[in-house]
Amino acid sequence: MNVASAVQPTRDEQNNDWWRGAVIYQIYPRSFQDSNGDGIGDLLGIAQRLPHVASLGVDAVWISPFFTSPMKDFGYDVSDYCDVDPMFGSLADFDILISTAHRLGLKVFIDLVLSHTSEEHPWFKLSRSSRDNEKAKWYVWADPKPDGTPPNNWLSIFGGPAWQWDGTRMQYYMHNFLTEQPDLNFHEPKVQEALLNVARFWLGRGVDGFRLDTINFYVHDAQLRDNPPLDPAERNPITAPAVNPYTWQNHLYDKTQPENLLFLQKLRTLMNEYNAAAVGEVGEDQRGLEILGEYTGGDDKIQMSYAFELLSGECPSAKYIATVFDKVEAVAAQGWACWAYSNHDVPRHLTRWKLSDAAARCFNSLMMCLRGSCCLYQGEELALSEADIAFDDLQDPYGIKFWPSFKGRDGCRTPMVWEPSNQNGGFSSGMPWLPVSHEHLNRAVSTQEQDPAAILHHYRRSIAFRHAHEALRKGAQTAMVADGDILRFERSLGDQTIFCAFNLSGEPGVTEMPEGTWRQIGIELGSAGPAPDGKLHLGPWQPALLMKAA
Structure with missing residues (x-):
């Protein structure tokens, strides 16, 4: 291009x-x-x-x-x-x-x-250095339970507890992800x-x-x-x-x-x-x-x-x-x-x-x-x-x-x-x-x-x-209907209404035409149009896209 x-x-x-x-x-x-x-x-x-x-x-x-x-x-x-x-x-x-x-x-x-942040962020390096520095409360620090275990049962998305022990502060810090990713304290x-x-x-x-x-x-x-x-x-x-x-x-x-x-x-x-x-x-x-x-x-x-x-x-x-x-x-x-x-x-x-x-x-x-x-x-x-x-x-x-x-x-x-x-x-x-x-x-x-x-x-x-169709970008959407493997819904904005149907399977399917007068659009996307019997016959993985007549 x-x-x-x-x-x-x-x-x-x-x-x-x-x-x-x-x-x-x-x-x-x-x-x-x-x-x-x-x-x-x-x-x-x-x-x-x-x-x-x-x-x-x-x-x-x-x-x-x-x-x-x-x-x-x-x-x-x-x-x-x-x-x-x-x-x-x-x-x-x-x-x-x-x-x-x-x-x-x-x-x-x-x-x-x-x-x-990273544990290498200057904020965290200062925060972990003591309990009384200017950024001491910038991260989520907590004392251990009396037996030395983490303060609660929270877990990390990356596996294991969401708490890591720090021997300088003698406290745990929270990390929802890697231990090298301490959580910031948004209460501060x-x-x-x-x-x-x-x-x-x-x-x-x-x-x-x-x-x-x-x-x-x-x-x-x-x-x-x-x-x-x-x-x-x-x-x-x-x-x-x-x-x-x-x-x-x-x-x-x-x-x-x-x-x-x-x-x-x-x-x-x-x-x-x-x-x-x-x-x-x-x-x-x-x-x-x-x-x-x-x-x-x-x-x-x-x-x-x-x-x-x-x-x-x-x-x-x-x-x-x-x-x-x-x-x-x-x-x-x-x-x-x-x-x-x-x-x-x-x-x-x-x-x-x-x-x-x-x-x-x-x-x-x-x-x-x-x-x-x-x-x-x-x-x-x-x-x-x-x-x-x-x-x-x-x-x-x-x-x-x-x-x-x-x-x-x-x-x-x-x-x-x-x-x-x-x-x-x-x-x-x-x-x-x-x-x-x-x-x-x-x-x-x-x-x-x-x-x-x-x-x-x-x-x-x-x-x-x-x-090309503002109704698709910003318009309202009707409730979706699953007609077997065919998904149907409408999008509308102002005087523009578009009917959308998608055959989400590898087999042909048939669905009803919506009420009203419609014209076929989306031909460049392989859209099907109304058949002589007044229904929509969709091939495998085929859409039907129709514009309602004004």
Whole structure:
């Protein structure tokens, strides 16, 4: 594609709900493009490849963490919130990335990790040095029980207790994740003030919004009460794999506290000054959609929440998706979800759901018709499968700890494939930090660009279809109906009403036409039209998209 055709006009900066219905492309910096040959992706590499992202027609990019970090959790352990880790470049490189994105018409979200820092952050180094220094209360410290054991039964998502003993303070500190990721104490006002200043720093540098990591983990129960056990029948391993006993607790006290909303309101007030937006990641197995409704309902909290229901392990059926949206209507009708099928933490959905290319196209078209915003993960537009990583090549501490029951997250984090001429896929001139999957090379960007039938072009068409119909971006959505394997619903805004039906199976199906006069649209997406018998006959994995006559 001609790069010039990828340039989009700058959107109206006064459009305060520009984020509503947006399509966001997630970039994992280590694996997108290496510009200096060290085998690790970087900010200049991202800037170099942004024309490809813009050519998809997406509204924004979400860039996973690139801050200074010892990389125990690949950047989700921050040691300096206001600088770029040298492996990714510099603040000057970030400025180039921002200006390049904006020139291409792309908004930029960055991944803010506010619930915890690295143990190497200067704040924590001072906090752990004594019990009476100026940052002594900036982290969650607690005395042991009389027998020396941790103060309560809270568990870490990465396995084991959520408490680590510190011999200097003779206290435990809390860590919801790795022991090297101590949790900040949001009950301390100065902590909140410092984190708001971090957000202001990046907003002043030109970012358009944030993806907020583990947004419901910010505030803990000040009384440190034990979490009760969870009935095994209610276990729903979303935030942690089933092999981790984290899923055995009802997490009433270690996260999702009422005070969390007060901080989110402060952050929203700050973002409003810049017409910025945020996507909050809710880590919760039982009440995820309810929290989504609480955190995004109204105009004084977070605009969107990242929803996990379509990151499911099993391929979602029509009935399952209808049930999910019934729940959204019941508990989050005034909220706004951001849907995703894949990301940097779960196996790619092509493998997870065992999808053919036809099925992958159908699910992509479906996402572009759903109420909410959308997140696409890098390489999804190429229909990349989960890479098979040998144990000796693993980098993810999560996978190393639970291997082989859980292989970690490296399989979805392998380098992007740009061209097939060498084993590195055009990602790097050096040895990549994770091996490039040989299966991915045949799906490289340059190869698909030359093939009119490639799924890459389908993604462009489906995103363009969404943007061409405001009802799909911002409109209301009727209750979904599961007619066997066919999912049906309508989207409407003003005088525009669109009927959507998707056959989520590999077998032909028939469903009823909606009442009224309709015309076929979405032919470029393979949409079926009315048959002579007045019904909709859908082939395997085929949509039917109809516009109601005015």
